Amino acid sequence: MDLRTRISELMPQARAELAELVSIPSVFDPRQFPVEECTRAADWVRAAFAAVGFEDARLEETPDGSMAVVGSRPGPDPAAPTVLLYSHYDVQPPLDDAAWRTPPFELTEVDGRWYGRGAADCKGNIVSHLAALRALGDDVPVNLKLVVEGSEELGDGGLERYVPEHADLLRADAILVCDTGNAAVGQPAITASLRGLVEMVVRVDALPSELHSGVFGGAAPDALAALIAMLASLRDAAGDTTVAGLPHDEVWDGAPYDEAAFRSDAGIGDEESLLGSGSVSDMLWARPALTVVGIDCPPVVGSSASITPTASARLNLRIPPGTDPDQAERALTDHLRAAAPWGVSVECTTEFTGAPFRARTDGPAYRTMRAAMSQAYGRDPVLLGQGGSIPLCNVFEETYPDAEQVLMGVEEPQTLIHAPNESVDPTEIERMALVLALFLQDYAGS
Structure with missing residues (x-):
């Protein structure tokens, strides 16, 4: 059975797991939300990854009091490259409950999309990782490391301060930062820059x-x-x-963001003016x-x-x-x-x-990821910028200057992360699981 078929058959389990995760209101803000919910989510993530070969998966407290899930899974060859998988289990507050079409902490399908806080950002990436690893089974020729953060949305720098103090624990040749996403449903993308x-x-x-x-x-x-x-x-x-x-007056040199698509994604009518003297891409990612x-x-x-x-x-x-x-x-x-x-x-x-961040796009990890995305989606990925900031990427770059970082994930403009009615297209979870499985299978030979 090929990887695509295996992952397709694993999607009911992925949905059930995402429903469990979304039901946990893991907002890391001790002033407004119970910390116990974040601990519950961390325990869920630890147990799930322990079951797919991260036998030493455990909770590590970071300087802001949040718990990160860390672990490792050695491959058959100690000399093979090491890949670090990153995501986060904490979520944004639901904001206005009345603005949600569905209960924010209950995964609900509407018109083929799965709605719920964290469905895309970033619990969808967690279940995508689990599906990829189950599909591969023992056929993982690289060494794996894992860190799943518990306070990314708060922006208090818990993991940013933890990483330099535990540099050897997370050292890797390639770091997959799974907290961004694609240009559109079905159009894979790699994020090359962050504001x-x-x-x-x-x-x-x-x-x-x-x-x-x-x-x-x-x-x-x-x-x-x-x-x-x-x-x-x-x-x-x-x-x-x-x-x-x-x-x-800088100009974006990656894939353009079509104006009509941007208006649709942002809910801006044709009669309203867009801001700025540059293109949409220039205004979002270069200025x-x-x-x-x-x-x-x-x-x-x-x-x-x-x-x-x-x-x-x-x-x-x-x-x-x-x-x-x-x-x-x-x-x-x-x-x-x-x-x-x-x-x-x-x-x-x-x-x-x-600080802003620009990823290198000329190494073996990047080339392997491009090939994996092309195979999984049937079309080549594009290079995007992201308006959001991920300070951890700069910390990774300073701590592991030789490591390649590849920014990717299940998000796309319709996910409405950080807003009411966050959702994920399940086909993105399925295809990104296939991308990850293909990458882990092929990276050692690159």
Whole structure:
């Protein structure tokens, strides 16, 4: 029986396992969710991989208190290359339950897709790994290592700090970072670059307290109006991010993101303008992008006829490969201070930064993965960028400079990761399991 047939026959088990995993609300945020659920998910992952040959699979506590599942499975030849499999079992919060078409922690099939929080990001990758390993059985000619993270979504850096302190434990020739995805259902892709980020809160103080707008308005400075003016300066009329000192006209050199497909994926109508002077791919993967993700100011309901003395905004700046996050942080801070009107006081507090990442695409692991994807999907993969950041990739690069990283996974634009109604196309789980099995079978000979 060939691998494709074996994996097809394993899909009912994969669905049952994904249903079990999705039912565990493994959100790693001790302030809002019980830590016990993350421990339950970690135990499930440990037991599942122990059953497919990772006999030493165990839980390791990382510096942020989360538990990572680590393990190894030696191959028949100690001199064969080593492959590290990475994914994560923690998930985003469900957000607005009322916005879900189905219960967020109950795997539900609708129109051929499987809905549930974590179905794609990243529990779908976990069950894909398990299906591949079951299909291969004992026919795995490489040495395997495993790390399944428990706090990737929190972004607190637990595994990033753990890896350098336990470098030999996870050392490998090829690292498969299974936390990205394809260009579309049925169109395989390898992610070649990730944007970095600067998360910053800017606070504007204009007055010691509220003042009656009828008595003082017109002469007294308004903190909210000042903040609005500062935020408006961050983009020009075309929608380009205009932070001085950051690149503005770079061009993406990988596969293009078709504008019609992007509009469909994002739910943007033809009558609405897309932002920026470049192509969709340029704006997403080659240029900086500033998003205002939150504002603290008086709400509409309950507000009074008063001048706002203090206002704050949380800013998310995504930066392309080649841009240093410290430089971007300074540039954003300098821009905000220069744009502040009326002598208001400005305080910029950086919450965290992350460096961008560009993968090497000229090594044996990359070539083997391209061949595996072509065989599994019947079409060649394309090179994509991702707007999301995975700081762990930079840690892997610094700790294992000779290792190749291949970024891949079951996600695609329709999965709506991090949003209500996250889902996965089961054919992507099946085909990515075949990709992984073919890669593990062929990599040693590459």
